[in-house]
Amino acid sequence: MTTQPDAQVSLAPTALSGVAFTKGHGTGNDFVLVTDPDGELEIGPDAVRTICDRHRGIGADGLIRAIRSRHLPEGRVLLQSDPSAEWFMDYRNSDGSLSEMCGNGVRVFVHLLVSAGLLSLAEGATASIATRGGIKLVERSADGYSVDMGPWEFIFPDAAASRATDSLVEADGLEVPRPALSISMGNPHTVVALAEPAELDAALLFTAPVVDPTPVDGTNVEFVVPYDPLVHDGVGRVRMRVHERGVGETLSCGTGACAAAAATRFWAGAEAPLTWRVEVPGGVVGVRFHAGPDGREHVSLSGPAVLVATGTLL
Numbered sequence: 001m002t003t004q005p006d007a008q009v010s011l012a013p014t015a016l017s018g019v020a021f022t023k024g025h026g027t028g029n030d031f032v033l034v035t036d037p038d039g040e041l042e043i044g045p046d047a048v049r050t051i052c053d054r055h056r057g058i059g060a061d062g063l064i065r066a067i068r069s070r071h072l073p074e075g076r077v078l079l080q081s082d083p084s085a086e087w088f089m090d091y092r093n094s095d096g097s098l099s100e101m102c103g104n105g106v107r108v109f110v111h112l113l114v115s116a117g118l119l120s121l122a123e124g125a126t127a128s129i130a131t132r133g134g135i136k137l138v139e140r141s142a143d144g145y146s147v148d149m150g151p152w153e154f155i156f157p158d159a160a161a162s163r164a165t166d167s168l169v170e171a172d173g174l175e176v177p178r179p180a181l182s183i184s185m186g187n188p189h190t191v192v193a194l195a196e197p198a199e200l201d202a203a204l205l206f207t208a209p210v211v212d213p214t215p216v217d218g219t220n221v222e223f224v225v226p227y228d229p230l231v232h233d234g235v236g237r238v239r240m241r242v243h244e245r246g247v248g249e250t251l252s253c254g255t256g257a258c259a260a261a262a263a264t265r266f267w268a269g270a271e272a273p274l275t276w277r278v279e280v281p282g283g284v285v286g287v288r289f290h291a292g293p294d295g296r297e298h299v300s301l302s303g304p305a306v307l308v309a310t311g312t313l314l
């Protein structure tokens with residue numbers, strides 16, 4: 001018996017053959033990054049899935065293209081409000097879907113631009129980065145980057161205003177549906193409060209949790225356990241695991257950490273601190289609530305950005 005290759009399946013991302021890539025991560029949330037300053041590449045969902053495949057590809061939670069904002073329609077719109085937002089973070093989940101924002105990704109994205117000499121950013125200086133979730137201000141620090149992620153919002157404002165939770169989440173490994181709160185960080189999140197660390201360890205996140213009601217564009221689901229005591233030296237502390245929309249369980253999610261801190265702060269009440277430490281399987285990120293230039297409350301995310309390898313797609 002002879003076997004024929006299946007003509008429907010292309011294991012090699014041929015459209016991207018010869019393209020240089022960089023592999024990087026932020027607290028274990030990993031990305032393949034390609035630099036396409038003039039928007040010459042066609043990157044379809046198949047190529048993203050192949051490249052992000054951990055067995056047949058390079059392996060990553062997502063693919064990020066660095067493209068000059070003027071080469072994308074959504075980038076040109078953002079340039080009207082901030083002409084300095086030269087670079088656009090074109091982010092895709094590992095299943096090929098687009099997302100509005102990636103908090104870990106934007107740090108790694110800026111680190112790539114700085115390392116490649118495409119962006120000049122001294123320690124303490126700030127750059128405007130265009131994303132599908134709007135323009136984000138990224139500041140370089142001694143040990144990483146801090147990103148003003150903009151305001152957070154309730155996804156179901158009526159429900160959230162009247163109750164502490166607005167939905168129920170079922171996940172393998174957890175015996176009964178758990179109350180949760182859905183929060184937008186530009187992208188959607190549903191934060192589930194668990195009582196103790198053993199429950200966080202028991203959750204099986206190979207399959208997507210069931211969220212009812214589900215936000216209209218789907219959702220990333222964060223499972224959160226507060227430390228006891230919750231606040232130490234003025235800093236709120238939580239542990240978190242996440243099942244990401246379009247990816248699965250990841251070692252970290254920056255926008256998820258912001259949503260987790262916002263929900264826990266909401267549940268903790270008026271005395272809750274402005275500064276939070278969110279511990280994820282891949283490390284620790286910092287979250288800070290502060291007044292934004294638009295007069296609204298903003299969330300800033302801080303953490304490391306690491307580049308680990310470069311190569312060429314075959």
Ligand SMILES: N[C@@H](CCC[C@H](N)C(=O)O)C(=O)O
Nearest residue numbers: 099102103104187253254255
């Ligand atoms: N890991 C990212 C979020 C990536 C997008 C997410 N999966 C979505 O579909 O919204 C982060 O660090 O924020």
